[in-house]
Amino acid sequence: MPRIERFRLADLPRTTAFRMTLLFGVLMITAVVLVLGIVYWRTGVFLTRRLDDTLMRETEEFLHTSPLEQRTHIENLVDSDSRGYWKALLLAPDGRMLAGNLDALPPELQGADGRVHSLPHGAPAALEHPRPARGIARRLADGGVLVLALRTHEVHEVRELILRAMAAGLAGSVGLALAGGLVLSFGTLRRIEAIHRASATIMAGDLSQRLPTRGSGDDFDKLAAIVNAMLAKIEGLITDVKAAGDNIAHDLRTPLTRLRTRLEGALRRGGDVEAHRAAMEDAIADTDQILATFRALLRIAEVEDGRRRAGFAPVEPAALASAASELYEPLAAARDLSFTADIQPTSVVTGDADLLFEALGNLLDNAIKFTPPGGAVSLTLHQGAGQPPEIMVRDTGPGISAEQRQAMFRRFTRGDHARHTPGNGLGLSLVAAVVQLHGFQLDVSEGRPGCVMRITLG
Amino acid sequence: MIEDEQRTAREIVDALKAEGYGVDVCHDGPTGLAAARDGTYDAITLDRLLPGLDGLSLLADLRRGGVTTPVLVVSALDGVDDKVRGLRAGGDDYLTKPFALAELVARVMALARRRGDKPDGTLLQVGPLAMDLVGRRATRGTRVLDLTPREFRLLEYFVRNAEQALTRSMLYQAVWEYSFDPGTNVIDVHIGRLRRKVDLDAEDPMIRTVRGGGWRLHAPD
Numbered sequence A: 001m002p003r004i005e006r007f008r009l010a011d012l013p014r015t016t017a018f019r020m021t022l023l024f025g026v027l028m029i030t031a032v033v034l035v036l037g038i039v040y041w042r043t044g045v046f047l048t049r050r051l052d053d054t055l056m057r058e059t060e061e062f063l064h065t066s067p068l069e070q071r072t073h074i075e076n077l078v079d080s081d082s083r084g085y086w087k088a089l090l091l092a093p094d095g096r097m098l099a100g101n102l103d104a105l106p107p108e109l110q111g112a113d114g115r116v117h118s119l120p121h122g123a124p125a126a127l128e129h130p131r132p133a134r135g136i137a138r139r140l141a142d143g144g145v146l147v148l149a150l151r152t153h154e155v156h157e158v159r160e161l162i163l164r165a166m167a168a169g170l171a172g173s174v175g176l177a178l179a180g181g182l183v184l185s186f187g188t189l190r191r192i193e194a195i196h197r198a199s200a201t202i203m204a205g206d207l208s209q210r211l212p213t214r215g216s217g218d219d220f221d222k223l224a225a226i227v228n229a230m231l232a233k234i235e236g237l238i239t240d241v242k243a244a245g246d247n248i249a250h251d252l253r254t255p256l257t258r259l260r261t262r263l264e265g266a267l268r269r270g271g272d273v274e275a276h277r278a279a280m281e282d283a284i285a286d287t288d289q290i291l292a293t294f295r296a297l298l299r300i301a302e303v304e305d306g307r308r309r310a311g312f313a314p315v316e317p318a319a320l321a322s323a324a325s326e327l328y329e330p331l332a333a334a335r336d337l338s339f340t341a342d343i344q345p346t347s348v349v350t351g352d353a354d355l356l357f358e359a360l361g362n363l364l365d366n367a368i369k370f371t372p373p374g375g376a377v378s379l380t381l382h383q384g385a386g387q388p389p390e391i392m393v394r395d396t397g398p399g400i401s402a403e404q405r406q407a408m409f410r411r412f413t414r415g416d417h418a419r420h421t422p423g424n425g426l427g428l429s430l431v432a433a434v435v436q437l438h439g440f441q442l443d444v445s446e447g448r449p450g451c452v453m454r455i456t457l458g
Numbered sequence B: 001m002i003e004d005e006q007r008t009a010r011e012i013v014d015a016l017k018a019e020g021y022g023v024d025v026c027h028d029g030p031t032g033l034a035a036a037r038d039g040t041y042d043a044i045t046l047d048r049l050l051p052g053l054d055g056l057s058l059l060a061d062l063r064r065g066g067v068t069t070p071v072l073v074v075s076a077l078d079g080v081d082d083k084v085r086g087l088r089a090g091g092d093d094y095l096t097k098p099f100a101l102a103e104l105v106a107r108v109m110a111l112a113r114r115r116g117d118k119p120d121g122t123l124l125q126v127g128p129l130a131m132d133l134v135g136r137r138a139t140r141g142t143r144v145l146d147l148t149p150r151e152f153r154l155l156e157y158f159v160r161n162a163e164q165a166l167t168r169s170m171l172y173q174a175v176w177e178y179s180f181d182p183g184t185n186v187i188d189v190h191i192g193r194l195r196r197k198v199d200l201d202a203e204d205p206m207i208r209t210v211r212g213g214g215w216r217l218h219a220p221d
Helices: A009-014 A016-063 A070-080 A153-203 A219-269 A273-304 A307-311 A317-334 A353-370 A402-408 A416-420 A427-438 B006-018 B029-038 B055-064 B080-088 B101-115 B149-160 B168-175 B184-198
Strands: A086-091 A097-100 A113-119 A133-139 A145-151 A313-315 A338-343 A349-351 A376-382 A390-395 A441-446 A451-456 B044-047 B071-075 B093-096 B123-126 B129-132 B137-140 B143-145 B207-209 B215-217
Touching (some): A009 A016, A016 A113, A016 A145, A219 A273, A313 A317, A353 A390, A353 A427, A427 A441, A427 A451, B044 B055, B055 B071, B071 B080, B080 B093, B149 B168
Parallel strands (some): B071 B093
Antiparallel strands (some): A113 A133, A313 A349, A390 A451, B123 B129
């Protein structure tokens, strides 16, 4: 018996579910990083541009202020900015500082070109530590210079916020991916383990076991359903084989017992050479019966194997039916049965002529065997327009009851009336096997009286 | 005879000797092949499963060596494929184990006869029985036999193998197209009908039953 392996936690990373989850986790994280990266970059650009706009606007406003109020304007600007965003400096044409809270012209603004520049090292101010800023310097009409700067710490703060969000999001995503992977793979492993257990029981010989399904219709359920269908088929076959085995034992035990008794009886009675000869001839007849049963069994196995499909060729049903009718008509006549054959030309079918002939022969043989003297057996071959050809064997025998019909095509099943007729009970099983091999249809119906066997060739 | 099962071999030898044949027995493939190559035999029976050399390989070797002695392949394998393979390897007939001794003897005799006097031509004659194969006419003495086409073919086979025991399965194989084992009664009633047409009550019977199964066409003395 195969050893059942218990799954360990160490196996988790090897499961497909875990790997898939990780892969999706990585993809998700990449997406998050990408999106937040774009937000980070675009936010920076946007906020900087707003600062620049403010600087430009303020410069313009200053230019429209009358020269007398310019100093006041700067002082107001600086004073009213309680949070210290603004830095400003107004220089006289001779470089003297007229107003503002900056100590000197920042190096980046020496050009005084009226455009906004980045001041990474801040603007030099007396009382505070310089912070990065955006700044603009403009030469005035009188030759003086206006310097305005806005600290960019707000931009940095926002960016930092985004970065922090990104870090938190990443940590969360990685955690989720790992946890999801674990949960999913644990689920997978549990189902595999359940399947493993069921399989082990099946392999140990309990073919009635089935793989567990959840009814959710997921991939596992589908696979399990396929395997279960296969198991059902195998179980059916094994049951058939077992039933056939039991029946062989039963059907062979009777003639073997008879054979043994006969031989023992002949030995005990002694008698003359003729008596011995008669006993031996009977014994040989018994042996032949046993061998015929074996042969029929092997033959059915051969047909059911399906390999004979390779030899399929066009077959003319009318030729087949004529030959069968010609072969069996004398037998029917010898048993005092009226035999009629109505054979119409039909389309050609594809199949194994020998097997089809044997199947038809078996049907006729059965009909003739089970119809009491004085009855009738008929063979017809017809084809309706647009229909496959149809062979029908009808008799006026005892017929087949509904429950017998069920069991009839199983091996070794013989009707109640068949108990006293020679035969091995395999004839109809062979017919069924041949019909199935060809993909044809076989139905049995009530003939009132008798029985009608119909093979639809297609 | 090339057969490794000694008891079976002894029985077959006895049965063939009773029919007046001289029989040599080999119990394995290599000695069988050597004997078959050197000896001049009327027929060979060959078991498929032999120690030393497989029966079909032996047969193929034999045929490659130009030996045309008729061979009856005897085998426990009776699938259709097995038969086809046996015949394709160069066998002239195929018999499945277990078999009735009478069947084997009849088939060996038919094979041995096949080499020798094979009646040819379109007019066949056995005693008072005459067949015209072209005119499809059969007569016994002056009496014309009214035969169906199948009965005509049956009778032709009897006539071609006159004085030989013919078993049911030999007759079925020779006269019907489909390979199949139709069981005993079916062929028997056909022979019965033919017999009633060939042998009238007042006449000396020509189609005679052979002990152990089968019939023989016998020319009345």
